[in-house]
Amino acid sequence: MDRILYTAMSGAKQSLDQQAVVNHNLSNAATAGFRAQLHAMRAVPVEGDGLLATRTSVAATTPGSDFSHGPVSTTGRELDVAVEGNGWLAVQTDDGGEAYTRRGDLQVDGNGMLTSVGRPVMGADGPIIVPLEAKLSIGADGTISAIGPGEDPNALVPVGQLKLADPENQTLMRGDDGLFRLPPGDDGEVPILAANEDVRVVSGALEGSNVSAIESMVAMIDTQRRYDMQMKVIDSADENAQRANNLLSIQG
Secondary structure, eight states: OOHHHHHHHHHHEEEEEEHHHHHHHHHHTTTTTTOBBBEEEEEOOSTTOOOOOTTTTEEEEEEOBBBOOOOEEEETTBBBBEEEEEEEEEEEOOOSSSSEOOOOOOOEEETBBEEEEEEEBBBEEEEEEEEEEEEEETTTSEEEEEEOOOOOOOOOEEEEEOOOOOOOSSOEEOOOTTEEEEOOTTTOOOOOOOOOOOEEEEETEOOOOOHHHHHHHHHHHHHHHHHHHHHHHHHHHHHHHHHHHHHHHHHH
């Protein structure tokens, strides 16, 4: 009887974890540049002192993220950029390191620093600082140009360039902060991607999330039904065990 419990119990636990992933994806269906998180389950033998060939549990395996492109919409806002192809926008992390995002709704804070969701956007020489109150424009190669209030259009000057990177055949991993990085090396250090001059951006546009709200809703219902089914299996196994105990306790 415990063979059923191993599978149903672990399956119910992983179904809850999968539901959390689906909920997270669905909550970011409208987040610019978001990449859906993937979640899968597989059967594994039970390890430990009680190892038996007939005991199997369910374990989660997260292949990573869905890197397919999201829809691009025109916004007309000069600081909105959509990264083309497989390129990524480099930003500074809280610990001073570097990570990558596809979110391109850029802002300028009170100190003139160009940011993405509050994180400094990286250029060739570090975070990009632009003149306050200047009118900015971003070229296809990520070059940022500025013109002061009331100045002649010919006074347009470059003030920085977005660091655009392409991991090519390397796999990026999502961190707890939602940003992507290369896997740590043998020394435990996280490598940094070099700038790629071939990566291009579309100014005045944003790439949306690649999460399908309809598919996520269907997955949510499916996961909930799977969890309910596994809980019913546990209840049935418990009921069968009680009946078996009652039969064994009958005095002859």
